[in-house]
Amino acid sequence: MQETLTHNTARLELQAAVTPAGFEILAITAGIGKGWHFSAEVLKSSVPLWNNVECFIDHSWFGHSVRDLAGILYDAQYSPEHHGILCKLKPIGPSAPLLIELGKELTQAGTPPWDFTSPKPNVGFSADILFTADHKEVEAIVKVNSVDLVYSPARGGAFLRALNSTHPQFFIKESVMPKEIPPSTNGLSPQESPISDRQVVRNLRGEQDQAVQLAAEAEAARQARIEMCGLLLDTTLAGARLPEPLSSRIRKQFSGKPFQPSELQSAVEDARNLLGELNGGSIIAGPGRIQAMYSSEDRLQAAVDDLFEAPRDPSMQGVKVEKLSGIKELYLLLTGDRDFYGGYYPDRLHLATTADFSGLVKNAMNKIVVNTWEQLGRAGYDWWTKIATVEHFESTQTVTGTLVGTVGALPAVAEGAEYTELAIGDSPETGTFIKYGGYIPLTLELLDRDETRKLKAYPRELAAAGLRKISSLVAAIFTENNGTGPTLADGGALFNSTAVTSAGGHANLLTTALSASQWEVVCTAVYNQPMLIKNATGYYGMGPKMAINPRYLLVPRSLQLTAMKILYPSLENAASIYSENLQRGQPGDVITVPEWTDANDWAAVCDPRIAPAIYIGERFGLMPEIFISSGESAGAVFTNDEHRLKVRHFLAVWVNDFRPLHKSNVA
Numbered sequence: 001m002q003e004t005l006t007h008n009t010a011r012l013e014l015q016a017a018v019t020p021a022g023f024e025i026l027a028i029t030a031g032i033g034k035g036w037h038f039s040a041e042v043l044k045s046s047v048p049l050w051n052n053v054e055c056f057i058d059h060s061w062f063g064h065s066v067r068d069l070a071g072i073l074y075d076a077q078y079s080p081e082h083h084g085i086l087c088k089l090k091p092i093g094p095s096a097p098l099l100i101e102l103g104k105e106l107t108q109a110g111t112p113p114w115d116f117t118s119p120k121p122n123v124g125f126s127a128d129i130l131f132t133a134d135h136k137e138v139e140a141i142v143k144v145n146s147v148d149l150v151y152s153p154a155r156g157g158a159f160l161r162a163l164n165s166t167h168p169q170f171f172i173k174e175s176v177m178p179k180e181i182p183p184s185t186n187g188l189s190p191q192e193s194p195i196s197d198r199q200v201v202r203n204l205r206g207e208q209d210q211a212v213q214l215a216a217e218a219e220a221a222r223q224a225r226i227e228m229c230g231l232l233l234d235t236t237l238a239g240a241r242l243p244e245p246l247s248s249r250i251r252k253q254f255s256g257k258p259f260q261p262s263e264l265q266s267a268v269e270d271a272r273n274l275l276g277e278l279n280g281g282s283i284i285a286g287p288g289r290i291q292a293m294y295s296s297e298d299r300l301q302a303a304v305d306d307l308f309e310a311p312r313d314p315s316m317q318g319v320k321v322e323k324l325s326g327i328k329e330l331y332l333l334l335t336g337d338r339d340f341y342g343g344y345y346p347d348r349l350h351l352a353t354t355a356d357f358s359g360l361v362k363n364a365m366n367k368i369v370v371n372t373w374e375q376l377g378r379a380g381y382d383w384w385t386k387i388a389t390v391e392h393f394e395s396t397q398t399v400t401g402t403l404v405g406t407v408g409a410l411p412a413v414a415e416g417a418e419y420t421e422l423a424i425g426d427s428p429e430t431g432t433f434i435k436y437g438g439y440i441p442l443t444l445e446l447l448d449r450d451e452t453r454k455l456k457a458y459p460r461e462l463a464a465a466g467l468r469k470i471s472s473l474v475a476a477i478f479t480e481n482n483g484t485g486p487t488l489a490d491g492g493a494l495f496n497s498t499a500v501t502s503a504g505g506h507a508n509l510l511t512t513a514l515s516a517s518q519w520e521v522v523c524t525a526v527y528n529q530p531m532l533i534k535n536a537t538g539y540y541g542m543g544p545k546m547a548i549n550p551r552y553l554l555v556p557r558s559l560q561l562t563a564m565k566i567l568y569p570s571l572e573n574a575a576s577i578y579s580e581n582l583q584r585g586q587p588g589d590v591i592t593v594p595e596w597t598d599a600n601d602w603a604a605v606c607d608p609r610i611a612p613a614i615y616i617g618e619r620f621g622l623m624p625e626i627f628i629s630s631g632e633s634a635g636a637v638f639t640n641d642e643h644r645l646k647v648r649h650f651l652a653v654w655v656n657d658f659r660p661l662h663k664s665n666v667a
Contacts, residue, residue, distance in 0.1 A: 029084030046141035050076035069093030151218030310367040328450040365459035372463035384474040396433040431654030442643040466624035475595035495663040500541035550604035556596040606660035613660040617652035624649040
């Protein structure tokens with residue numbers, strides 16, 4: 001539940017009576033007031049807050065004036081009988097006479113019995129309180145700002161009756177009340193002599209006229225306040241620029257009635273928060289339309305992306321930004337380094353932004369790396385993604401890729417006999433992370449000459465270098481050690497022709513040239529490879545068949561067409577299409593390996609999703625990272641007048657299983 005701090009002028013039903021020292025009023029009762037529910041527990045907790053609270057004549061928008069002070073509350077207590085807060089109100093201040101007169105009139109203190117049916121003005125008390133609430137349930141009253149005497153209070157708050165009329169002189173002004181009223185009719189001192197009925201009527205008419213005039217003045221003040229509130233409402237909503245549905249909702253809530261400016265501001269802020277939650281903080285309402293909002297950093301990044309011909313962020317695709325003339329303009333715009341010292345001079349900047357030159361350039365360059373990576377991949381340099389499994393690691397420690405053995409066959413267990421331990425082992429292969437990288441100098445001379453085209457070429461070359469590095473590492477698995485590959489944990493070379501029943505024997509190396517019939521031979525050999533049970537005497541080559549055909553045919557460029565005619569029968573132009581019958585309906589794909597220079601060697605690889613063999617480990621991402629070293633305190637800037645573009649790449653490449661791989665080294 002979210003707790004809301006609500007500032008509200010709660011005009012609740014307030015009751016009052018005359019006491020020797022002023023009035024006794026019922027300040028607030030449990031129940032619903034202006035839509036808010038006040039519980040008895042909340043009221044009990046708030047008793048101390050009602051002591052020493054001022055009473056003013058009418059509410060005020062901009063703070064009460066001392067001229068309006070009419071009294072002060074004291075001796076507050078909770079009344080179980082009335083289910084509310086009882087307070088005593090002592091008249092005090094410049095407006096105390098008005099409070100006394102109205103209190104006397106409305107409680108009928110000292111009024112003849114025949115005047116009890118006289119009309120009374122709609123005047124009573126209204127409490128201005130600050131409270132916290134969850135939805136419409138008041139949780140705690142935080143502060144009682146004032147209890148004011150107002151015209152037309154909510155729920156008809158008014159003076160009700162005289163609880164003690166033994167001291168009416170406290171409320172009676174000589175110029176208003178008659179001095180000579182029979183003691184039998186008014187309860188005054190018997191020493192006062194009666195006056196004529198005509199004089200009584202005149203006095204009563206005067207009081208009625210005064211009450212009517214007071215009511216008219218109060219209504220005029222109320223209407224003036226409503227008009228001022230309307231002007232404030234129009235001005236606030238025009239400046240808020242909220243969407244029309246939200247603006248109409250707020251206007252309906254506040255139109256035609258007085259309110260506090262803080263109430264309106266709170267409603268506007270709530271509407272803005274709601275709009276931000278619904279739209280992710282990305283849109284605001286403008287004149288007649290909704291448009292996206294962008295910071296100066298966003299627009300600068302879009303301009304730098306355009307300068308480097310890097311793809312913009314999706315959210316910035318349609319934004320129009322100022323075009324930069326070159327890298328020199330960008331450097332001077334963000335550093336103020338007119339003398340090319342390599343420093344940052346904020347006093348020379350005309351652009352207020354937190355963006356920095358290095359960060360914007362780095363972001364654009366990394367986008368170019370991603371874009372170039374994708375383009376080179378489509379051109380064929382991502383061939384290794386089809387045959388290798390990529391994994392992310394949280395450290396650069398040596399990676400151990402363990403191949404767990406399978407169970408060859410479950411032996412029979414005689415009745416009552418013990419179960420025997422099943423032979424199962426593993427073949428741990430390791431891969432070591434190697435850090436690759438370097439830097440390209442971004443000299444101050446290059447910036448001064450505004451060689452933007454050269455700078456744009458740098459990230460493309462870095463991306464190509466990173467992609468080619470992975471390509472060469474995977475390709476070398478098939479070509480190192482004269483085409484036999486790395487030595488595995490079982491002691492044998494990755495590719496050898498030794499029988500699998502011997503230690504280190506892999507039976508995955510041939511010397512026959514590529515042809516449709518030889519491809520079938522290799523597929524059969526891979527299909528029949530026995531699964532690992534345990535690297536131990538008596539278990540070599542004893543596992544069940546792997547029963548998986550190769551998925552990919554790897555060739556150098558010189559064998560590309562030959563391979564395609566084998567796996568894609570429609571390309572075969574021979575009179576007798578043997579391969580079509582052999583390969584029809586069989587999955588397969590030709591991969592041309594750019595780094596292979598031998599014109600005749602070729603290899604077969606299974607789908608890594610079914611039988612993984614080659615693994616690529618990455619630490620900080622598969623693509624290389626670009627960093628920029630800048631600032632006059634950087635060593636290269638100080639000694640060489642150059643910012644440095646550094647590229648870093650952590651990679652580990654290893655083979656975890658020989659069975660899904662087969663090689664043909666053709667002499």
